[in-house]
Amino acid sequence: MDDVPRGLAGHVHVSSYFLQPALAAGLPGFLAGERRAGATTSLDTNDDPAGxxxxxxxxxxxxxxxxxxxxxxxxxxxxxxxxxSGTGPESVEAAAARLGALGPAVVVKDGGDGALAWERGRLVRAPAVPVEPVDTVGAGDSFNAGFLAARLRGMSLPECLRVAVTCGSLSTQAAGGTAAQPTWKQL
Known part of the structure; x- marks a missing residue:
């Protein structure tokens, strides 16, 4: 983490947490410092190959x-x-609430079911945008970018979620992950 510049951004996003164990070890302290410097922060862990x-x-x-x-x-x-014990499988809603109790807004990508967000005890949903996907590579990253762009513009939680779902869905309309990402004007 020593080679990562500090205090330069208004927002810091981290992806692929489980693929970067050297980064993960110092991440709480790094993000705390960025927040003290006035930045907002976000995290997308992606899958854990080790399970x-x-x-x-x-x-x-x-x-x-x-x-x-x-x-x-x-x-x-x-x-x-x-x-x-005896509560059965964890629902996505319960998982979001449990994770949100640790502090963050939790924004869950749920494929064909759209997405949900849990923030300060409030659950919001956005339905999927009906599309015939060509390639789903990058859809999650486009979703993240849409949500964060809307949030940094001061939009409401439901609006941010709708923008995110739209960005993720539309990005699947071409091969490669970025060719069909919408611009802000297209949204």
């Missing part, structure tokens, strides 16, 4: 927006604290 889902709880207190997909949200929530 352990460890360490995310340590960083979520320094994250303003957490952007997992539904499976990641459930697995990370389960890794942080055990469910009460």
């Amino acid at each position: 352990a889902w460890d360490g995310v709880g340590d960083v979520l207190g320094e994250v303003d927006v957490f952007l997992p997909n539904a499976a990641e949200a459930v697995n990370i929530a389960l890794s942080i604290a055990a469910r009460p």
Whole structure:
């Protein structure tokens, strides 16, 4: 983390948490410093190839927006604290609330079911945009970019979620992950 510049951005986004263990170890302190310097922060862990889902709880207190997909949200929530016995499988909504209790707004990508966001006890949903996907590569990143762009513009949580779902959906309309990303004007 020593070679990462500090205090230069108004917003800091981190992706691929589980693929960067050297970064993950210092991430809580780094993000805390960025927040003290006035930046907002966001995290998308992406999948954990090891299936352990460890360490995310340590960083979520320094994250303003957490952007997992539904499976990641459930697995990370389960890794942080055990469910009460006999409660059955963790729902996406329960996982979002559990993760949100650690501090961040939790914005969950849920594929064909659209997305949901949990912030300060409030659950918001946005339906999927009907599309015939050509290539889903980059759809999650486009979703994240849409949500963060809307949030940094001061839009409401429901508006941010609708922008995010639209960006993620439209990005699937061409191969390669970026060719069909909409501009702000197109949104």
